[in-house]
Amino acid sequence: MQKFFASATxxxxxxxxxxxxxxxxxxxxxxQDRAIAANTLPSYAINGHKPRIAVLPAANETSFKQxxxxxxxxxxxxxxxVKAGSYTVVERAQLGALxxxxxxxxxxxxxxxSRKLQKLAKQVDYVIVTSASGAQVKANFTEARSWTDDKGxxxxxxxxxxxxxxxxxxxxxxxxxxxxIKNSITQPGVETNSHEVRYASQxxxxxxxxxxxSAMAKAVDDKKEELANIAPVYxxxxxxxxxxxxxxxxxxxxxxxxxxxxxxxxxxxFTHDTDPVRHTSIQSEETIAHCEVIGNGLTANKALCLIKGxxxxxxxxxxxxxxxxQKSTLGNIKQQWHSFQNLIN
Numbered sequence: 001m002q003k004f005f006a007s008a009t010x011x012x013x014x015x016x017x018x019x020x021x022x023x024x025x026x027x028x029x030x031x032q033d034r035a036i037a038a039n040t041l042p043s044y045a046i047n048g049h050k051p052r053i054a055v056l057p058a059a060n061e062t063s064f065k066q067x068x069x070x071x072x073x074x075x076x077x078x079x080x081x082v083k084a085g086s087y088t089v090v091e092r093a094q095l096g097a098l099x100x101x102x103x104x105x106x107x108x109x110x111x112x113x114s115r116k117l118q119k120l121a122k123q124v125d126y127v128i129v130t131s132a133s134g135a136q137v138k139a140n141f142t143e144a145r146s147w148t149d150d151k152g153x154x155x156x157x158x159x160x161x162x163x164x165x166x167x168x169x170x171x172x173x174x175x176x177x178x179x180x181i182k183n184s185i186t187q188p189g190v191e192t193n194s195h196e197v198r199y200a201s202q203x204x205x206x207x208x209x210x211x212x213x214s215a216m217a218k219a220v221d222d223k224k225e226e227l228a229n230i231a232p233v234y235x236x237x238x239x240x241x242x243x244x245x246x247x248x249x250x251x252x253x254x255x256x257x258x259x260x261x262x263x264x265x266x267x268x269x270f271t272h273d274t275d276p277v278r279h280t281s282i283q284s285e286e287t288i289a290h291c292e293v294i295g296n297g298l299t300a301n302k303a304l305c306l307i308k309g310x311x312x313x314x315x316x317x318x319x320x321x322x323x324x325x326q327k328s329t330l331g332n333i334k335q336q337w338h339s340f341q342n343l344i345n
Contacts, residue, residue, distance in 0.1 A: 022294060022306065026243035033240040033247070037316040039270050044125050045234040045320060048252060048301050053081060053173075053231055054090040055128040062135035062167065067209035069132045069216065073169060076220045077130050077227075084228040085258065086323070090124055126182065126231040127174040134168040134188070135212050141203040161203035163193045165211025169219045173231050183230045189219030233257050233323040234268070240307075240317060247307040249291055251321050256300035258323065265291040265305055268320040285322075289315050 044051050058073040081089050139161055146156045168188050175182040191214035197203050205211065220227075235253030242248065249267075253259060267289040289312050291305035307315050 022246060022248065023243055027241040027246075027248060028243065029239075029241055032313065033242055033317075035316040037269065037318045039236075039268075039318045039320060040272070041236055041270075041318070041320055042125065042234050045236055045252070050086065050088045050257070051125045051231050051233060052088045052090060052123070053126045053128055054095050054124045055081065055130070056095075059131040061131050061133040062212070064135050064208065064212060067212060069135070069167070069209075069212055072213045073130055073132050073216050073220075076217050077128065077169075077171065080220050080224050080227050081128070084224070086228050086233050087126075087231060094123070125175075128231075129172045129174060131170050132167055132212075132216060133170065135166065135215075137163070137165045137205045137208045137211055139163050139203045139205050141197070141200040143200075158196050159198065159200075160194055161197045163205050163211060165191045165205075165208065165215045167212045167215040167219065169216055171223075171227075171230070182232075185223055185226060185230065187219040187223050189215035189217070189222070191215040191218060229323075234320045235265075235301075235323075237267070237315065237317055237319050237321060240315070247312055247315065248294075249305050249307055249315065249321075250297075251291070251303050251305055252301060253321065253323065254296050254299065254301050254303040259293050259296065259303050261293055261295060263293045263323075265293065265321040265323065267291055267307065267309075267315050268322055270320065285320075288319070291315075291321060 042051075055074055055078045058070040058077070060067075060070040062069060078089060078092075081087055142160045142162065144157060144159045146154065148154050166188065168186060170187075171185045173182040173184070174180070191211050193211070233253070235251050235257070237249045237251055239250040240247055251265065259265075266287045268285045269288050271284050271286060273284070289307055289309035291307050293303050293305045295304045297303050305321075
């Protein structure tokens with residue numbers, strides 16, 4: 001067995017000692033650590049770059065055709081992916097050229113022609129298909145109220161009008177080159193606006209398009225942390241060292257993918273099958289273990305992690321690792337609040 005004494009890497013391993021103790025001097029490369037998994041990795045994971053995504057023009061499946069809901073939704077989703085920092089987003093000019101190449105109609109709806117979509121494989125890793133649906137607006141009039149409290153104080157609330165706009169967004173992630181729908185999101189959004197009026201006849205929706213655009217923006221904002229995970233960010237294990245109790249993996253992703261010491265990676269084994277009806281390849285993934293990041297590498301796309309789980313001994317070189325971004329507490333609170341708004345409106 002080969003003893004491990006690389007001083008630069010030793011220092012990195014010690015970074016994680018504050019939370020996880022690693023017996024560095026006992027690490028060796030055993031025969032088991034040299035095993036290579038039969039894994040077909042995504043091209044971007046092999047080439048060491050972020051997943052490239054293209055947000056296609058959204059479809060307006062609402063009755064509000066006079067509103068530019070499709071354009072607004074495309075812009076909102078694109079901005080959310082850019083801010084996530086997990087992906088390389090294809091620029092609009094480049095996307096337009098790709099769209100012309102495969103003769104897409106602007107506002108692609110529910111049907112996906114995987115043969116045409118596969119022509120994008122050289123340019124992107126995932127295509128994002130979005131649509132707006134279920135849009136509705138209404139205005140509720142509330143009459144004036146007056147009352148006297150227990151202390152004899154008089155109170156008066158003038159008549160008011162509450163405008164409500166609702167819209168649902170849906171988003172699908174299409175993987176290449178298979179054309180498989182990798183993930184999907186559906187989220188309702190609600191926008192409200194209250195103001196004083198004198199009469200019920202004055203209570204009406206002033207700007208339906210603006211209300212619906214704002215409702216979609218809130219739906220996208222509610223899902224922004226989920227969008228950071230919707231198209232998986234993969235790397236792979238390229239070296240393993242171990243001792244009697246621990247196995248340390250060197251992985252091909254690091255700070256550039258948002259990894260921090262203490263973060264958890266999923267160790268993935270890809271499996272392939274064939275759809276007997278469509279005769280297309282189906283790729284699925286199985287999480288066989290987890291890996292705790294204990295140190296970042298000398299470059300932004302390298303890291304070291306401690307393999308964990310009862311199947312840790314099954315982990316091999318060339319197994320994929322997937323970044324999992326954690327939802328913040330604030331994100332959870334915001335989602336619960338907007339869900340409550342959807343119920344009461």
